[in-house]
Amino acid sequence: MSGKDGPSRSKHSHDPSGDARWEPNFIRYWLAYFSSAVGITALLLGVGLFILKSQGLLPAPPLVATACIDEKLAFLRKQALGEMTFMAVGSSATWRNLDMTPFQTDDTRAINAAPCYLYVHETAYFTKLLLDISPSVDTVLVVLAPRDFDACPASQAAFMNTWLAKQYIARRVPYWLPYLVNPRISYLITEAQTRTKSNLGLNPQSSMEMDAYGSSLMLGPAPWRPKPIIDAECFDVLRELSVLLDEADIKFIVATIPVMPEWRDRFDRDGLIYKAWTEDIRQNLVGDAMFLDGSDMDWGNEAFADPVHLMPDYARRFSGMIAERVSNAGDN
Numbered sequence: 502m503s504g505k506d507g508p509s510r511s512k513h514s515h516d517p518s519g520d521a522r523w524e525p526n527f528i529r530y531w532l533a534y535f536s537s538a539v540g541i542t543a544l545l546l547g548v549g550l551f552i553l554k555s556q557g558l559l560p561a562p563p564l565v566a567t568a569c570i571d572e573k574l575a576f577l578r579k580q581a582l583g584e585m586t587f588m589a590v591g592s593s594a595t596w597r598n599l600d601m602t603p604f605q606t607d608d609t610r611a612i613n614a615a616p617c618y619l620y621v622h623e624t625a626y627f628t629k630l631l632l633d634i635s636p637s638v639d640t641v642l643v644v645l646a647p648r649d650f651d652a653c654p655a656s657q658a659a660f661m662n663t664w665l666a667k668q669y670i671a672r673r674v675p676y677w678l679p680y681l682v683n684p685r686i687s688y689l690i691t692e693a694q695t696r697t698k699s700n701l702g703l704n705p706q707s708s709m710e711m712d713a714y715g716s717s718l719m720l721g722p723a724p725w726r727p728k729p730i731i732d733a734e735c736f737d738v739l740r741e742l743s744v745l746l747d748e749a750d751i752k753f754i755v756a757t758i759p760v761m762p763e764w765r766d767r768f769d770r771d772g773l774i775y776k777a778w779t780e781d782i783r784q785n786l787v788g789d790a791m792f793l794d795g796s797d798m799d800w801g802n803e804a805f806a807d808p809v810h811l812m813p814d815y816a817r818r819f820s821g822m823i824a825e826r827v828s829n830a831g832d833n
Contacts, residue, residue: 560692562679564669565661568692569593569617572709577614577670580715582635587611587642589715590628592619594646594758597810600817601714603824604642613715621645621735622653623660625742630663632749634671640752642823646809647778648727653735718813719806726764726808729774733781740785747788755786756793756823759800764808793826795819 560568561575573596587609589595595615604611614631615624624643632638665682668674680689711717739755746753757779760769769775775796783792804815811819 560689560696562669562676563683563685563688564666564679566683566685566688567618568695569596569709570660572711573614573616573715574666574670576711576715577612577631578672578676580612582612582631582670584637585610585612585635586637587640588631588635588638589613589615589642589644590631591615591624591643591645592649592809593617594649594809595642595644596715597717597719597806598644598758598816598819599642599716599823600718600820601712601716603821604827605714609640611714613711615643615715619649619660620651620653621649622655622658622738624649625738626658626660628742629745630667631670632751634667638751640754640827641746642754642756642827644756644758645782646758647729647731647775648809650732650735650778651730652732653738655734655738658738718816719810721806722812723807723810726767729768729778731774731778736781736785739782740787743785743787743790747790753786753788753790754793754823754827755782755790757782757795758809759795759798759804759811759819761802761805761808763802763805791827791830793823798822 561571563571564574565571587604589599589601589612592615596613596617599613599615601611601613614627616627619627628641628643632641662682665674665679669676669679708717708720743753760772760775765772765775779794779796786792798819800815804811806812810816
């Protein structure tokens, strides 16, 4: 229908000028909504972290969301890694079996940088990361157990965000940043619960207490008896690490854990598995790398918390024997 003013406009007809006004309003709305949501989430997270910290229940920043790794990363952040000259790396076979006191001298600043649960390929990854921010290290020591060789898929070596971990340990980003970047709420709550007095001390493997050098010796025996599974790819990774350290003129010391008689009787009665494993380790070390065979220490079951970890007195003896051999080798 038309009139003197021209054809009438349907209320459903398209008005491009309306769209032009609507689009920026829509974008501004969602930006404001998103910003508010992020702000509220950050505020609630901050309040929750403050409450946990005030109660002494706040876990270390969750770069990995595995307590014994995150606690070690938090420990390393507090250390003067640029001044360290002797660094122990590896899994809990290193973390819980080495007392670093015998390695400290007037010319040597030693640290136990090993966390837990790492396989050989993850140890290699973490060692490279630490060396990037520890330029004075001239000696690397690792204690190996058969369990470290369970599996070494190269694609899974980087077990955390490399950039964030490096910046966090080197204190180039705020301590709280990993909480915001990786807000593992359920993990933080679960870990806070394990820190309550009612749950402390139930498992001798659960203690995260570390001495001044980063070691955490076992508190008592544990029932864990892992079956030996050896992935041949782990030896390739070990060789690559040995080559890297040799080219960097860093002394590489590899020690194996002594053999628990109970474990040997159950899984390796004739000793062939352990013998083949140690021989493969020897063959994949290059240059001036030093190998110390733990089977030379013929200790009874009382020396072991489990097949991978020694009881405290024996861990100190083990550490002292390694330190003595390293010192004697240096004198020759």
